[in-house]
Amino acid sequence: MEWALTEEQEMLKTMARDFMEKECTRSHVRAMMEDEVGYSPELWKKMAELGWLGLIFPEQFGGQAMTFRDLTILCEEMGRSLLPSPFISTVILCGLPILFAGSEQQKKEYLSKIAEGKATFALAVLEEDGDFWPGGIKMRAEQRGNEYILNGTKMFVWDAKAADYFLLAARTRSSRDPEDGITLFIVDAKEWGVYVSPLNNIDMLRKQSDVVFTNVPVPAENIVGEVHKGWEPLKRMSLYATAALCAEMVGCGEKVLDMTVTYAKERVAYGVVIGSFQAIKHKCADMLSGLEYARSLMEWACLALSEDSPEAPLAVSMAKAYCGDVCKKVCDEGVQIHGGIGFSWEHDMHLYFKRVRTNDTAFGSSTFHRELVAQMLE
Numbered sequence: 001m002e003w004a005l006t007e008e009q010e011m012l013k014t015m016a017r018d019f020m021e022k023e024c025t026r027s028h029v030r031a032m033m034e035d036e037v038g039y040s041p042e043l044w045k046k047m048a049e050l051g052w053l054g055l056i057f058p059e060q061f062g063g064q065a066m067t068f069r070d071l072t073i074l075c076e077e078m079g080r081s082l083l084p085s086p087f088i089s090t091v092i093l094c095g096l097p098i099l100f101a102g103s104e105q106q107k108k109e110y111l112s113k114i115a116e117g118k119a120t121f122a123l124a125v126l127e128e129d130g131d132f133w134p135g136g137i138k139m140r141a142e143q144r145g146n147e148y149i150l151n152g153t154k155m156f157v158w159d160a161k162a163a164d165y166f167l168l169a170a171r172t173r174s175s176r177d178p179e180d181g182i183t184l185f186i187v188d189a190k191e192w193g194v195y196v197s198p199l200n201n202i203d204m205l206r207k208q209s210d211v212v213f214t215n216v217p218v219p220a221e222n223i224v225g226e227v228h229k230g231w232e233p234l235k236r237m238s239l240y241a242t243a244a245l246c247a248e249m250v251g252c253g254e255k256v257l258d259m260t261v262t263y264a265k266e267r268v269a270y271g272v273v274i275g276s277f278q279a280i281k282h283k284c285a286d287m288l289s290g291l292e293y294a295r296s297l298m299e300w301a302c303l304a305l306s307e308d309s310p311e312a313p314l315a316v317s318m319a320k321a322y323c324g325d326v327c328k329k330v331c332d333e334g335v336q337i338h339g340g341i342g343f344s345w346e347h348d349m350h351l352y353f354k355r356v357r358t359n360d361t362a363f364g365s366s367t368f369h370r371e372l373v374a375q376m377l378e
Contacts, residue, residue, distance in 0.1 A: 005073075012070060016073065016074050017080070019046075019050070023043055023046065024043075024083045024084075028040070032205060036161055038159065039085045044117055049117075051063075053090070054115025055071050056068055056070070060108075062116055067306040068243075069303055071092075072244055076248065079250065079252040080251040082351055086121070088248075089122050090159075092240055092241050093122075093123035093158070094121035094165075094167040095110075095111060096237045096241075100237065101233040102224050106186070119165060121166070122163035122165075124167065124169070124187075125168075125169045126157070127139060132238060134231045138152070139151070139169075139171065140170060140172075141172050143172070148183075148218050148220065149215055150215075151215060152170070154211045156208050158206060159206070160207070160211050161196055161207060163189045165189055166211065167184060167185075168213075181228050182229075186222040187216065193216040194216055195214070197209055202357060239305060239312060240305055242320050242364070243305055243319065246302075246320055249360070250291065252327060252355055253326065253330040253356070257287050257288060260287070261284055263337065274337070283337060293326065294326045294327065297318055298319050300315045300319065314376045317373045321369040322366075324359070
C-alpha cells in the first residue's frame with residue numbers, strides 16, 4: 001500500500017483546510033451549538049457545490065467516483081474545525097447502505113439528491129440498549145398490503161432534526177439468528193406519526209434525538225435491499241463509519257496538539273514560558289508520537305477499505321482501539337497543559353474533548369475493538 005498522499009489528495013486537503021478556516025469560524029461553531037437543528041443549509045450547499053457530498057458516489061448518480069481514502073481526508077479536516085453538519089450521517093451512515101444494497105431507482109433518486117445537497121439523512125438503528133448490534137433491534141414493521149407500518153422508538157439518532165429522510169432498521173420477522181429478519185426502510189421525516197425529541201448529549205455539535213414512529217406507513221418500494229436481509233449492508237457500512245470516525249479523531253487530536261504547543265510557547269509562569277519546562281515538553285512529545293501511530297493505523301484502515309482488502313476488519317478494529325485511547329489522552333493532556341482556561345466554557349478545548357469521547361463510543365469503544373482484534377488474531 002502507498003500511504004503517502006498523492007498530489008490530488010494534497011490539493012484536496014489544502015482546499016478543505018482553507019474552506020474550513022473561511023467558512024467554519026469559531027463564531028459559526030458556537031452559533032450551531034445553540035441551534036436546535038445544528039447545521040447551516042447555506043454551508044451545506046457550498047459543500048455540495050465543491051462535490052464533497054457525492055465524493056465517493058459513482059458519476060451516474062451525481063458523484064465524483066473518488067476513493068474512501070479521499071473522503072477521510074475531508075473527515076480529518078472536519079475534525080480539526082469541528083464542522084457542524086450532518087455529513088457523516090448523510091454520506092456515510094445512510095448513503096453507503098443505499099449504494100451497497102439499494103435498487104438502481106433508489107440510487108438514482110436518493111444518492112443524486114445527497115450529492116446535489118438537496119437531501120439529508122439520519123440513521124435510525126439504535127434502541128433501548130444503545131448498542132449497534134442486530135439483537136438490539138426490536139422495533140417491528142408489520143406488512144399491510146403494499147405497505148409496512150412502523151411502530152416503535154429509535155434512540156440516540158444523530159442529526160435527526162436536520163434529516164429529510166431516515167434510513168431505519170426494523171424487524172419484519174422473528175428468527176433465532178438476530179441478523180435475520182431485519183429490513184431497511186427509507187422513511188420521509190415529514191411523514192405523519194414521526195416525532196423527534198432532541199437529547200442533551202455531551203457533544204453539543206453532533207445533535208442526537210429520540211425518534212418515535214407511531215403507525216407510520218412506508219411503501220414497499222422504499223425497502224433498501226432484500227426484505228429480512230438488511231443487517232448485512234449496515235454491518236458493511238459500520239466498517240467505513242468506524243474508519244471515518246478514526247480520521248475525525250486524528251484531525252481533532254492534531255488540532256489539540258497545535259493549540260497546546262502554541263499555548264505552551266506563550267503562557268508565562270514563574271517568569272518563563274511553560275514550554276521550557278521539561279515536563280511540558282515530555283507531554284507534548286508523547287502527544288505527537290501517539291498521534292503519529294494513530295495516523296498510521298487510521299490510514300491503513302482507510303486504504304484497506306478503499307482497496308477492499310481482506311485485512312480491512314482487522315485494520316479498522318486496530319485503528320479504532322488505538323485512535324480512541326490516544327486521542328482521548330491527547331485531549332486530556334491538552335486540557336491539563338492549558339490549566340484552568342482549558343476547561344472553561346469560553347475555550348474550545350472542551351469541544352474537542354467531547355467530540356473525541358463521542359466518537360470513541362460510537363460503533364464500539366476501544367475496549368470493544370481490542371476484544372475484536374484478539375478474536376481475529378486467534
